[in-house]
Amino acid sequence: MYAGFLAWIVVLAKFVPGPLVQGQPLEGGKERVWYRLNGLRLAMITWAMYYIFGFVLQTFPATIIYDNMAPLSTTVLLFVLFFSTYLFVSGLMNGKGKRTGTGVGAFVHDFWAGVELNPSLFGLDVKFLSLKVALVGWVVMNMSFAAAQMRVNGGRLSDGMIFYQIFAFVYSADYYWHESAMLSTWDIISEHFGLMLVFGDYWWMWFAFSVQGWYLVGDTSRIAPGLQIAMVLFFALGYWIFRSSNSQKNAFKTDPKALIWGKKPETIGNGRILLSGWWGILRKANYTGDWMIAIALAMPCGYTHIFAHFYPIYLISLGIHRAVRDDRKCAAKYKDVWVEYKQRVPYAVIPGII
Ligand code: NDP
Numbered sequence: 001m002y003a004g005f006l007a008w009i010v011v012l013a014k015f016v017p018g019p020l021v022q023g024q025p026l027e028g029g030k031e032r033v034w035y036r037l038n039g040l041r042l043a044m045i046t047w048a049m050y051y052i053f054g055f056v057l058q059t060f061p062a063t064i065i066y067d068n069m070a071p072l073s074t075t076v077l078l079f080v081l082f083f084s085t086y087l088f089v090s091g092l093m094n095g096k097g098k099r100t101g102t103g104v105g106a107f108v109h110d111f112w113a114g115v116e117l118n119p120s121l122f123g124l125d126v127k128f129l130s131l132k133v134a135l136v137g138w139v140v141m142n143m144s145f146a147a148a149q150m151r152v153n154g155g156r157l158s159d160g161m162i163f164y165q166i167f168a169f170v171y172s173a174d175y176y177w178h179e180s181a182m183l184s185t186w187d188i189i190s191e192h193f194g195l196m197l198v199f200g201d202y203w204w205m206w207f208a209f210s211v212q213g214w215y216l217v218g219d220t221s222r223i224a225p226g227l228q229i230a231m232v233l234f235f236a237l238g239y240w241i242f243r244s245s246n247s248q249k250n251a252f253k254t255d256p257k258a259l260i261w262g263k264k265p266e267t268i269g270n271g272r273i274l275l276s277g278w279w280g281i282l283r284k285a286n287y288t289g290d291w292m293i294a295i296a297l298a299m300p301c302g303y304t305h306i307f308a309h310f311y312p313i314y315l316i317s318l319g320i321h322r323a324v325r326d327d328r329k330c331a332a333k334y335k336d337v338w339v340e341y342k343q344r345v346p347y348a349v350i351p352g353i354i
Helices: 002-015 039-056 066-093 103-113 126-152 159-177 179-184 195-207 211-216 225-254 285-301 306-334 336-344
Strands: 020-022 034-036
Touching: 002 039, 002 066, 002 126, 039 126, 039 159, 066 103, 066 126, 066 195, 103 195, 126 159, 126 195, 126 211, 159 179, 159 211, 159 225, 159 285, 179 225, 211 285, 211 306, 225 285, 285 306, 306 336
Parallel strands: none
Antiparallel strands: 020 034
16 A cells, blocks of 8 residues: 555656756755656645545545554554665765765764755655655545544544644645745755655654544544634634745745845845845744644644644744754854844744744
8 A cells, every 4th residue: 555655656746747947056066956846736636536536436445544554654664764775875876975974873873864965766856756745645644534533423524623634735735836935945955865854754744743633533522613713813824924934935045036025125145145024024934834833733633632732842843953953054154144134133933032
């Protein structure tokens, strides 16, 4: 089942049409990779197929993933180890992989962080491909949770499950709608592809992001209308901040003269750092929006079990760690300009607080 899913994603990524675009120059050089932006079509085809064959025609049980969580998790973990090893060895053999040193410590670091910046397989960029496996698979898992709840709830979905499904669907579909914005993110430009990202894309984004859906299978309680409205508003605000801040940075990196909120962008450091839009209000507004979305994704579970809020807790912890690393990277890269930026925009995520 798992191998079939991976093969399906690879075949669609390879053959579904979509615009071919060149990414930003990669870290440490001028190399620019070409990417086919077909994620939205690929995602929609996959989700539609799961719905038609799992829910409507019942060719296979739509609960198949929920019913096989433990074996699937073990299979994915084994694949993660195998694939990370393959990437490590192939990166060193093709000469593109870089080791940071010798000895056990360096080996553990290099295996974890990866040796090659942008490995490719079947003519596809592996990092970009893996992001397709991650979020497309996440929604498929959610669909399986919905089917599992319907099985125990007289064929109906609870309020919480409906909101969770909608929020998760919007978040994932939006990601593929704005797939080009990923090309200016740190992961694509600067991070090597090793165990850390392989584990993140293949196991973590499936099993840790979907805890809420898993929890909601057994929670069919009603949600008061006032709370439903509050949840939707909180999600919508987070989504707007997340989307517009990431799009502003991407527009700026693609075309430094692109208008931001209808105005010419204000910059510092010879036009390298954007001071307009969200980037003039907070240094990490894209994290603020993402955190709000994560909190909203867990809201339908109520507040009786901390387990159901694992995803926002994790995302905020990860975000803090990433923000500190990114701040160090930018301080080293932009030097005085970064000091000036931090003076002009003193807060990173919450105005007046942090
Ligand atoms: P960012 O998109 O914030 O990228 C940081 C980089 O952007 C910096 O290294 C710098 O790169 C550039 N930059 C920062 N400030 C400015 C500025 N003012 N003007 C111009 N360039 C600037 O970080 P991430 O890649 O970590 O996050 C992207 C999105 O993905 C976020 O919304 C995040 O929440 C989300 N995300 C979600 C995860 C999840 O698990 N759900 C995991 C990780 C990220 P340069 O040196 O190129 O200028």
